[in-house]
Amino acid sequence: MKQTTTLFQIFRNPGIAGMLSVLLLASLLSVWGVSNSSEPAGSGQQAVAPAPKVGVHEVAPQSLAISSELAGRTAPYLIAEVRPQVTGIILERPFREGGDVAAGQVLYQIDPATYQAAYDSAAATLARDEAALTTARLKAKRYAELVKVKALSQEANDDAAAALKQAQATVAMDKAALETARINLGYTRVTAPIYGRIGRSTVTQGALVTANQATALATVRQLDPIYVDVTQSSAELLRLKRALGKGEVQRPDELSAQVELILEDGSTYAHKGTLEFSEVTVDESTGSVTLRALFPNPEQQLLPGMFVRARVQEGVIEGAMLVPQQAVSRDNTGKASVMILNADGQVELRPVDVVRAVGSQWLVRSGLNAGERVVVDGVQKVRPGDRATAVLVTASSKDQTGAGAVN
Numbered sequence: 001m002k003q004t005t006t007l008f009q010i011f012r013n014p015g016i017a018g019m020l021s022v023l024l025l026a027s028l029l030s031v032w033g034v035s036n037s038s039e040p041a042g043s044g045q046q047a048v049a050p051a052p053k054v055g056v057h058e059v060a061p062q063s064l065a066i067s068s069e070l071a072g073r074t075a076p077y078l079i080a081e082v083r084p085q086v087t088g089i090i091l092e093r094p095f096r097e098g099g100d101v102a103a104g105q106v107l108y109q110i111d112p113a114t115y116q117a118a119y120d121s122a123a124a125t126l127a128r129d130e131a132a133l134t135t136a137r138l139k140a141k142r143y144a145e146l147v148k149v150k151a152l153s154q155e156a157n158d159d160a161a162a163a164l165k166q167a168q169a170t171v172a173m174d175k176a177a178l179e180t181a182r183i184n185l186g187y188t189r190v191t192a193p194i195y196g197r198i199g200r201s202t203v204t205q206g207a208l209v210t211a212n213q214a215t216a217l218a219t220v221r222q223l224d225p226i227y228v229d230v231t232q233s234s235a236e237l238l239r240l241k242r243a244l245g246k247g248e249v250q251r252p253d254e255l256s257a258q259v260e261l262i263l264e265d266g267s268t269y270a271h272k273g274t275l276e277f278s279e280v281t282v283d284e285s286t287g288s289v290t291l292r293a294l295f296p297n298p299e300q301q302l303l304p305g306m307f308v309r310a311r312v313q314e315g316v317i318e319g320a321m322l323v324p325q326q327a328v329s330r331d332n333t334g335k336a337s338v339m340i341l342n343a344d345g346q347v348e349l350r351p352v353d354v355v356r357a358v359g360s361q362w363l364v365r366s367g368l369n370a371g372e373r374v375v376v377d378g379v380q381k382v383r384p385g386d387r388a389t390a391v392l393v394t395a396s397s398k399d400q401t402g403a404g405a406v407n
Contacts, residue, residue: 055377064320072230081216108190119181126174196222339375
């Protein structure tokens with residue numbers, strides 16, 4: 001009873017009760033902190049954050065075929081404008097407009113009546129003069145025998161010999177006239193000079209045409225194969241020649257002539273062509289050089305005058321260094337650089353010399369060595385001097401994730 005009264009008196013005392021409350025609260029907080037701490041008792045060190053993961057692309061030299069896309073237009077392999085070579089009335093036009101014609105096929109028939117008559121007249125004149133030549137030849141032969149025995153004067157013999165030569169010349173002229181008449185008679189049949197597709201006709205039956213007139217009767221174009229004329233700036237041509245001269249680019253004969261064609265709708269033409277030649281002069285108005293390529297056109301899908309883009313293979317770069325485009329950044333002056341993860345796992349900023357885009361990659365001329373790891377993904381997580389963990393980004397991971405993203 002004494003003890004109970006004593007405790008009651010203690011709690012009745014405000015000062016003693018406050019001190020006990022503070023001690024009890026401190027004990028509870030201490031116990032809670034110890035039970036919830038992940039560090040052992042007495043440890044004062046903070047936890048170290050793990051190194052961030054970054055996707056890297058390992059630089060590997062490779063053989064790279066470089067090409068340029070050049071704008072151009074198609075042109076027929078052969079083109080012939082059909083014109084009459086004699087004057088007359090068109091009697092027939094046996095071809096179908098827009099169809100294919102063979103070389104030598106009759107396209108127009110001009111009235112041959114007057115030319116047939118001229119041919120017959122020339123043939124008759126030749127026959128008459130050949131008969132006169134026979135007489136002159138026999139006479140000259142007899143006179144030559146008589147003059148030997150002094151039965152004829154030398155003057156008469158000379159006249160007979162001269163008459164023979166004159167008759168021979170007349171026959172030669174008659175033969176030439178007959179050949180001219182035959183040619184003109186043949187020209188009444190206007191034929192196709194080449195194989196190809198013929199366009200519309202400018203005349204119909206009954207029209208009068210004249211020899212060598214300015215207006216063509218029709219035009220024949222050979223479309224298989226077909227030319228593609230493209231233009232390249234003279235500056236680009238000089239750059240390529242300089243690279244070839246320095247040995248930076250090799251041009252194998254079997255590769256340099258290959259050309260691919262991109263049509264107006266963006267599709268790729270099924271057949272590859274070959275580069276035939278480049279023009280020897282520069283167009284003063286455009287500063288460009290014309291290149292001509294030859295393409296097979298069996299389906300006649302290409303028509304003259306079509307706008308196309310030709311991908312011309314310029315050569316091969318041996319030991320080319322390629323890096324994904326997202327790995328390259330530029331400063332305010334336009335200079336390119338990449339992040340490198342060195343062998344110690346430390347990030348470095350490396351300036352590079354970028355030449356040109358190759359698909360989704362950049363071709364790097366200098367600044368990188370074989371085997372170095374270029375940071376492709378996670379560039380925003382690190383800065384030069386930081387440490388990072390490398391995750392190799394492969395072609396398959398890029399295809400699956402779009403950019404080879406690393407979590």
